Amino acid sequence: MKKLKALIIDDEPPARDELKYLLSEYEDIEIVGEADNGLSALKLIEELKPEVVFLDINIPKINGSDVAKHISSVGKLPYVVFVTAYDMHAIEAFEIGALDYLLKPISQHRLYKTLEKIRTFYKDMEWKQQYNPPLEFENKKIEKLAVEKNGRIKLIDLDEIIFAEAYEGDVMVKTKSDNFIYKGTIKSLEEKLKENAFFRVQKSYIVNLNKIIEILPWFKGTYWVVMDDNKKPNTCRQISNKRAKTFAGS
Helix, strand or coil: CCCEEEEEECCCHHHHHHHHHHHCCCCCEEEEEEECCHHHHHHHHHHHCCCEEEECCCCCCCCHHHHHHHHHHHCCCCEEEEEECCHHHHHHHHHHCCCEEEECCCCHHHHHHHHHHHHHHHHHHHHHHHHCCCCCCCCCCCCEEEEEECCEEEEEEHHHEEEEEEECCEEEEEECCCEEEECCCHHHHHHHCCCCCEEEEECCEEEEHHHEEEEEECCCCCEEEEECCCCCCCCEEEECHHHHHHHHCC
């Protein structure tokens, strides 16, 4: 595989030097530039077209989150890896579409795992380009969701989710074995999952279509959706006739 071009964005020179040193151990990573603020970062991304950007969050002029949002809105390379001293931004990072999140000081082992992930994603993309030449780089599709439990951040696979329910200003996400909190609204989660197998059956609930056991007629044009969770009897969610018709046609 050809060398992957990397860009380092951090307003602290020692932090940039440390990351450059760690990355120098890998022959397939080429550092093509560095910047100390978000405005310069956007210019370099446009000029150098790197495959991966190592991006601090607390940088001047344009913060790292806004730089990442711009990259995500374009929907093409580079992949973004956040590098920061604070774990409080982890959920936001994955919400934006970051490939990974590294906490300072960075360990060589943790960096290795990140680079393996980048290589895997890039090889998949190269394969798609080889067999679909007219296509440009495809949008980065969300495969995991960042959630919280007991003050800790966890990334869960989308196919683990059974349903999501609006809960005290946030969203409770139910898996087969546990419950988690998604820091956002049910509407924002619906938007995030719209390219995947999820459906908003009513105002407060989103269900995984692959986890539905059956749909039961009720009364006055309503239905119950029976979900495949670990409750006995299985969890049911009521939907109106209008939503049921839309659901049936989806």
